[in-house]
Amino acid sequence: MAVETSSADRERPPGGEGHYGERIFRPGDSGEADRIDHGALAYDAITLARLRRLGAGPGWRCLDVGAGTGSVARALLRDAGVAEVVAVDRDTRFLAEDPPEGLTPLEADVLADGFDPGRFDLVHARFVLMHLPDPARMTARLAGLLAPGGVLVVGDAVDLTTGAAPDGPVTAAVRAMWRGLRDTIGTNVSWVPDCPRLLTEAGLESVAAEIHVPPLEAGSPISRFWADTWERSRDAMTATGLVDDEGLDEALRSLGAAEFAGFSPGMLTAWGRAPAPAN
Numbered sequence: 128m129a130v131e132t133s134s135a136d137r138e139r140p141p142g143g144e145g146h147y148g149e150r151i152f153r154p155g156d157s158g159e160a161d162r163i164d165h166g167a168l169a170y171d172a173i174t175l176a177r178l179r180r181l182g183a184g185p186g187w188r189c190l191d192v193g194a195g196t197g198s199v200a201r202a203l204l205r206d207a208g209v210a211e212v213v214a215v216d217r218d219t220r221f222l223a224e225d226p227p228e229g230l231t232p233l234e235a236d237v238l239a240d241g242f243d244p245g246r247f248d249l250v251h252a253r254f255v256l257m258h259l260p261d262p263a264r265m266t267a268r269l270a271g272l273l274a275p276g277g278v279l280v281v282g283d284a285v286d287l288t289t290g291a292a293p294d295g296p297v298t299a300a301v302r303a304m305w306r307g308l309r310d311t312i313g314t315n316v317s318w319v320p321d322c323p324r325l326l327t328e329a330g331l332e333s334v335a336a337e338i339h340v341p342p343l344e345a346g347s348p349i350s351r352f353w354a355d356t357w358e359r360s361r362d363a364m365t366a367t368g369l370v371d372d373e374g375l376d377e378a379l380r381s382l383g384a385a386e387f388a389g390f391s392p393g394m395l396t397a398w399g400r401a402p403a404p405a406n
């Protein structure tokens with residue numbers, strides 16, 4: 128896959144006028160929380176290990192942006208022992224279910240002009256910026272919510288293999304998924320490898336990044352996540368002309384087969400720290 132990183136490409140792509148959660152991935156659709164949780168199960172251990180290595184622990188005030196079902200927010204409180212997590216989402220129905228002490232659900236659109244929930248030691252956004260227009264502007268906005276010395280951690284999908292993979296049902300499905308999501312809700316992952324530079328341009332220091340690609344084992348959380356995502360995106364995927372219903376069904380069967388040996392798209396996590404005042 129060619130990685131496009133022109134500034135024009137970082138804007139909302141043409142055709143992507145809809146928003147996440149409207150035509151696709153509606154929180155009220157049956158099973159949507161389970162779909163998010165399958166993705167979370169595939170990545171939470173990696174995310175939490177990174178957040179803890181960056182210092183998340185007792186006393187920290189944290190903001191989880193686009194918090195979904197709140198798996199990261201809850202783990203920050205339970206396992207890392209942070210003081211507080213403000214979990215913001217356009218739709219907080221999953222966060223409001225039995226929130227532990229220290230978890231504050233906040234229903235808000237992070238694109239809104241007045242969005243300003245305070246200053247935090249940690250601002251985290253996973254699989255959110257890829258669905259929003261203008262990631263450079265969003266990165267700068269999130270960096271502006273850091274307390275001095277605070278850390279911004281951004282995780283988004285990175286697809287290292289589909290562009291070069293041999294043609295086959297799963298390859299066709301992944302290509303159709305990226306195109307279909309881009310056409311309907313504006314999802315764009317082409318800028319993700321450029322994320323560390325966006326953090327640097329946002330004024331952050333000690334910027335670094337890592338990539339994790341979970342194995343596509345039959346029945347694994349990531350396989351179930353993709354199967355579920357493709358079923359929900361079926362119309363958008365077939366509308367691209369890159370895959371038809373039959374081809375998609377074949378891709379779903381391949382994904383569930385024990386002998387399937389392809390690669391999943393992965394997650395690029397990038398982080399950087401707000402300058403701390405000199406002592």
Ligand SMILES: C[S@@+](CC[C@H](N)C(=O)[O-])C[C@H]1O[C@@H](n2cnc3c(N)ncnc32)[C@H](O)[C@@H]1O
Nearest residue numbers: 147167193194195216217235236237238253254
């Ligand atoms: C793919 S889910 C990721 C959930 C969670 N961060 C995780 O990794 O498990 C994207 C989340 O971002 C939220 N979201 C999308 N656009 C948003 C916006 N403009 N403002 C606030 N939340 C938004 C969605 O409602 C959804 O819960």
